[in-house]
Amino acid sequence: MIQTVRGRELAAGALILAMGAAFAWFSGGLGLGTATRMGSGYVPRLLGILLAGLGLIVIVRAWLMPATPLEKTNPPWIPLLWIAGSIVGFAALVERIGLFLSVVLVVAVCRAGAPERRWIEILILAAALSGFCALLFIKGLGLTMPLWPGER
């Protein structure tokens, strides 16, 4: 895990260097054109090189830094996993199982990202929120999405 400001900056520089390089590389296949008549790849290639250059600057500056320790913060990865998981679950299932059950799913899964386990509270929250969303979004705002499984 990253423990110094220097390490963080090195990682940050590497990330944008890699992204810039990827954009610059994939621009090649899009037709670069000339400065007068720019092809689809011209501007992305330019920006990609610029981004990669900025990444290099960050890396070089990090290299010259003393290794001061980073302020300790809780890592966000476990909540991130549950939250992102609940969203992907919603996306994958909403058209199949409908709004009501997928809201219940999101509430149940994302609450795993919070420290408190209170099953009854989660159950009540899920049911109330599902009902509210069904009323508001489907009956009220008329969004076109299935409410129950197999409606589509």
Added chain:
Amino acid sequence: MDALIQNLGIGFAVALTPWNLVFALIGCLLGTLIGVLPGIGPLATIAMLLPFTFKLDPTGALIMLAGIYYGAQYGGSTTAILVNLPGEAASVVTTLDGYQMARQGKAGTALTVAAIGSFFAGCVGTVAIALLAPPLVAFAQLFGPAEYFSLMVLGLTAAVVLAHGSLVKAVAMVVLGLLLGLIGTDVNNGVQRFTFGIHELSDGLGFVPIAMGLFGVAEIVMNLARRTDTSDKETAPVGSLFPSREDWKTAWGAILRGTGFGGVLGVLPGGGAVLASFASYTLEKKIAKDPSRFGKGAIEGVAGPEAANNAGAQTSFIPMLSLGIPSNAVMALMIGAMTIHGIQPGPQVMGERAEVFWGMIASMWIGNLMLVIVNLPLVGVWVKLLQMPYRLLFPIILVFCCIGTYSVNNSAVEVVLMAGFGVFGVVLLRLGFEPAPLLLGYVLGPLMEENLRRAMLIGRGDPTVFVTRPLSATLLFLAAALFVALALPALRKKREEVFVE
């Protein structure tokens, strides 16, 4: 003057129709409702509530969005005063003296002064927009592609100025945003760029998934990791809402000065509202007879920055409405919303969609009025909301984000994209990047490329076209001057101090 009254007449005729009044009211209430929640700034609030406006006509939708924006700002101030948690950079200043007032049992006074200061600033701001937008639109007719390109360079440079932390990393965020904006079909020749065969990407990366992922989802995750549960935080009692005569006397001058600061600085690209509230606080502290009161509950320290903040928020609409250039991330969101409703922001909006343009301006004033007469009496309700534990709150926010993103195009892929940008946002925050400049770059990417292409075509491939045209050269010179000034060590230090505070 006659033209001004006539134009405002058109505006109020639109804004005062019963439905549009209802939209403004709903917007204000929803905005406050979400904005008051700790850790949720105006940006996240607007991103989250955007889908609520999809079914409305463009005018109604923009009126409601403007209402949401004011409501969110007001809600942010409430949280800053009552629990010492700023929802955004601009309300950091409000916490300094606002929370101290609250601890002395004068929270109600602070809230009222903030609301009335904001209302006054809003009135002035509305008139400023109505006065300044038409000449700016006329001025914009002189702009060719080269000038537009240079103007956007200036705007993005200014956005970097106000980002936290490293300058290089802020520039990198802008460039990455520009690149993300180019994903999708090239409008000139139909070439698919960076879509990797994913059909849903051919219209470009959706605006809503990016905004909600970076500002909604990532925010929730960071809050959960921090384990800052607001229910542990003590909420100060509100007390009387009515300021004493004494309080008024001290606050009034601060409101006037703050409005002046905010009105002028808000027009500048890059989010002048933050700068304005800091500048106003510094000034009030300097000219006060007894500066030691500041930080211990000085009413000027709430009144001035709040007025400055709101005046700045108001006048930041000027470049957006007249030139189609967002001056900060919130305005970038508004441009995204306008595009979703089929309005291409730019100088032509005032002529072609006069009812939208003036209706929105008139509704800004109405929105400000509603904040005072509707929201202030409801302060007890907002306090209750503040005390809601985060473990109940975040699943609700998350569900709204999911449904909202899905409803834009009935697309599950966009929901997955939102999750992806949530993850990306967390990584960025962990690596010390600030995502707001990215959003600005994303909105400007296609516009900038288009104008660059046209300018180079007209200039026959000669890049000096940007410096031989006087207007374009001036804009680029300003951008360069701003950048150099920032890179100077003395100013850099000052900038860091401001953000550390």
